[in-house]
Amino acid sequence: MSEHPLLTVRNLVKYHHTPNGRVHAVDHIDLDLHRGETLGLVGESGCGKSTLGRTLIRLHEPDSGEIIHHGTDITHLSRAQMRPFRRNLQIVFQDPFASLNPRRTIRQILSEPFSIHGVGSRIEQPSMVELLIAKVGLHPSFADRFPHELSGGQRQRIAIARAIALEPSTVICDEPVSALDVSVQAQIINLLRRLQDDIGVSYIFISHDLSVIGYLADRIAVMYLGEIVEIAPKAQLWNTPLHPYTQALFSAIAVPEPPSVARNNRVGIKGDIPSPINPPGGCRFRTRCPVAMPICSEASPKLLEAGGGAKVACHLVNGTNTVS
Amino acid sequence: MWFANAKYVLGRVLHGIPIILAIVVVNFFLIRLAPGDAAQVLAGESGAATAEYMRQIREQFGLDQPLWLQFVNYMKNLLVFDLGFSFRHNREISELIMDRLGATALLMGTSMVLSIGFGILLGAIAAVRDRTLLSHVIMILAIVTYATPLFWVGLMLIIVFALNLGWFPTSGIATIGAPVDGFEYAIDVAHHLVLPAIALSFFYMALYTRLMRASMLETLGQDFIKTARAKGLSSSNIVFRHALRNAIIPVLTMAGVQVSAMLGGSVIIESVFGWPGLGLLAYEALFSRDLNLLLGIFFLSSILVVLTNAIVDVIYTLVDPRIRLNGGRHA
Amino acid sequence: MNASKPILDVRGLRTEFRKSRKTWFPVVNDVDFHVSAGETLAIVGESGCGKSMLAHSLLQLLPKRISRLAAGDIWLEGRNIAKLSEEQMRAVRGKDISMVFQEPMTSLNPLMKVGQQIAESIIEHEGCSHDEARRRSVALMDLVGIPEPAVRAGQYPFELSGGMRQRIVIAIALACRPKVLIADEPTTALDVTIQAQVLELIDRLKTEIGMGVILITHDLGVVAEWAQRVMVMYAGRKVEEADVETFFSGPKHPYSAALLASVPRPDAIINGGRVEPLTEITGTVPPMDQLGPGCSFADRCERSADICLAQQPQIEMLSNGARVACLRAGENA
């Protein structure tokens, strides 16, 4: 990993305002993304992982904190000032049926990045589009079709093509394979990996599926109710998950192994995910935590180094002397 | 729960206040938009305007004062429900309107109940018996009725049932010279009410039938209906206990929206049937160019819409617990 | 392997959809399977393989206007329910066979209290009093792990979380202690931690009530963890059936094998080093109304031969006990 992170996030906060109250979607988050790496962002619904992804590229306006891209603070740039940075910050969405405009042809959809950023002339663009389609493993004749003529996997390839058209340094992948069948999911995962090797892009890969995240990511950040509870290199996190939530999450993965070889040490966790509108005080996981202590309801734990490149926000792991 | 309910309804009523204020403002400026001298416009183009009347109008509207002062005066008068004086009728406008309110309320209320009731019934039948002859007949009747002008329906009813068959009177609210109270009077009024109420409800019945059918078909295709079937419930149980109540919600919403249109319809129907309500009053005001009266009616009917919408909201909360408990339609 | 007599025994089931006025095409084709009490059979496949159609066919829940049960028998404890009238079928639904659906958000009536939605089923099938039904529905809510069941019974679905709603749906399904529970992707819409809770609940109740469970899913991990036997479907047909241990030790049908290999395995990478690309299955699932005479997987299969395109493979038992419909399964597997 290089010394200068591609993307640095400090103290990022994003609340959604709803009629029922303020949703703590992203609550004081720190992150670094390095060149060429894949950072996995995992968590259950309401943990704010999608909001974080969208806020990072200013699809949502952050409430506070800063987002630094290549040394430039892009947190408060205007839309016009932001435009040149968008070449480097792209996103792929979950639903391949909603992420392509049904009224436009694949050619029109894939020309958009080029025309917005003035890349290539009108004469060059058609061949650039066809090249792009080939790059994601489809036949160039797809250019003149409409999205509804494509299968889910093919649409997702087009969505990926649009995101990588300008060879960005960072692509946010927001659950890009969750809506796909297993065999198609494998195709898209392989494609994303191949593109990473080809153009050296960094991914922030958002998913609720730990198997996919574990397969693709170099580092993994675990989110719970708007906060990062643990972040660590993949092997480290996999072998010695420290946070009780990470442990529970990992043990909930159902592995397709014969019962005779599958591990059977399930750490069940009780109860529902609390509402992100009114998260528990102190440690947000304490209401479901099997090892909660009195301190957990009094102070919220900080995300601290726990050795091996891991950072954890847990009183039990960090020791009670870290309370602020 | 009761409290949340009341709070919600109160909120909806308060919501109507700025709208009523806006109508006051529009009323005030509309007259001044008219070509020519406002007093002249208010007095009407006929030569009937006496110098006395013109003076009265100038005084009431304070037309020689600056605009803002005129407006303040206008507002002051409205606050005490002083809508001015109608020289054609030689009475206070507010009195005139109050006199006629009951007849319109009776007509509107009857028509609303008729159109919503039959609309829901016919629409539900058409949906449950989808793709049968019965459903086709209902839907063809609905689409034809939906295209029929109200006043024409009224006239056709008069030609057939009043003039040719003689079953119902052609106009009025009661027989002249008949007793004016008691049971006999009620029967007499009901007898007079039949044709105008049917005429007014026709179009809306068609509208609600179409809406109810679509809504019912959609509801019947939803997952919870499948759950109900998987429980082993009978189809009548599924329709009555599960589908109907869900399907009615969009119809109620539409009925709320349509109140203002229905008031317009009652102007036409009342003038066709000589039903002495607000609509006929408006028609008369139109003919005698009594614009001040017309504006008064416009103002009051707007208030009526706001109030009716509040009533619809109450019904809404009774049907849909999501509103009752969350205090909002967009929960 | 399972000695007990099956509760539900399905033979040669064929469900067809209407293509035009007179022509029909199969969405479930010649499927045999059985479930015993206390056993979970998983039916696996990708979208459009017919697994959900199969589930709906068992209860005859598909719309009659566009679908029909064209052939086959469904034996429920010695009674063939495939031949029952709609009226007779109603007595089976929710009583002998129950179903849990995928979407907890939409599968409950939004305008009815949840307790009432459970009680309804009890009243329908057991004709008990409303008070009795209410008492039993509260007990059921307690059984499926809903805290404060008496309070929750008076709430509406929108007041409950997704996991809680799915528990209500399960309570409805279990209200009359059915012999067979069909769970159609019961946890797909739920979060991982909640998914484990719900599957654990179904597993526990299966033993308590002594019912057979048909678990329909696309998630092979869920199969490995919660089922005893597995049946893989492709293009409306059963292509492989085996007990879970046998299946996950090495599926024999090329489709099952490819499906299993396409699942990402993080632990294998971490413990074994190099990241291999996942196995992909080329091409797409053929539309069910345009199937040829041969094996419907042939044109995507790495091992297909000419004969595969011409001849429909029949289910055969292999030496390891798996039943596989593949002309080449025995050869070099």
Place this chain on the structure above:
Amino acid sequence: MLSNSAKPTLLRKILSTPTGAIGMALLTTVILLALFASVLFPEGPFEMVGAPFRPPFGEYLFGTDMLGRDIAAGIAYGARISLLVGAVATLVIVLLGTVVGGLAGYYGGWIDTAAMRVTEFFQTIPTFIGAIVIVAVLGPTLPNIIGAIAVVSWAPLARLVRAEVRSVKGREFVEACLSLGMGDMRILVVQILPNVLSTIVVAGSLMVATAILFEAGLSFLGLGDPNIMTWGFMIGAGRSAIRTAWWMVTIPGIAVLLTVLAINLIGDALNEALNPRAKR
């Protein structure tokens, strides 16, 4: 923005349903009648052509009125006005509704709040009475009538467009455009509005029918332009003779009915063609 290749198929789709075919046939008849009114009845609708109160299907196809005017001529010339009012009022309504609804739905925030308050106002005032007041105050001319109809009816369309724009805006392809740095106007006009168009077309077609009914109602009450022959005016005039000459009110009424029916049928067929989920 229906693509060029979609246009003929759309027409064919409409004609392929029985409702659409009947609607199209009826509407075409009315349009032809309007176009050739001055050829068929060169003397105009106000000319007294014969004896008063002649019953229909005799010397004159639809009979004559109390002044001996040919009712058939009135029907033909009235068709012009009905179609004109329907078309122009709808055009104004659609323009106003799309602009207000589009901007409110896309930008949200205070623009949305303000726009919704305004539409709420227009939805609360009793529409027909509002139109009566406007025409009564400003004078019964054709532009005033069209304007009055448009002013009191644009709000529901604006709300519909707003709701649709909001829902399309929430789809991920719009976020994809934003993340590419596309400008607001381009997103709204090029990306979102084409997806809302089918809704606008369907609602607009029904709006034509409503506007025709509105105009007929106004002229029935005597608020029509006195220099123009309209169906509503004919019915209104026929009222006084309702006991003797039933055809004077019946025939123009049927004309309104068939025209409105035709447009509604086409609207239904359009809805099915453009909006397949409404089918089944």
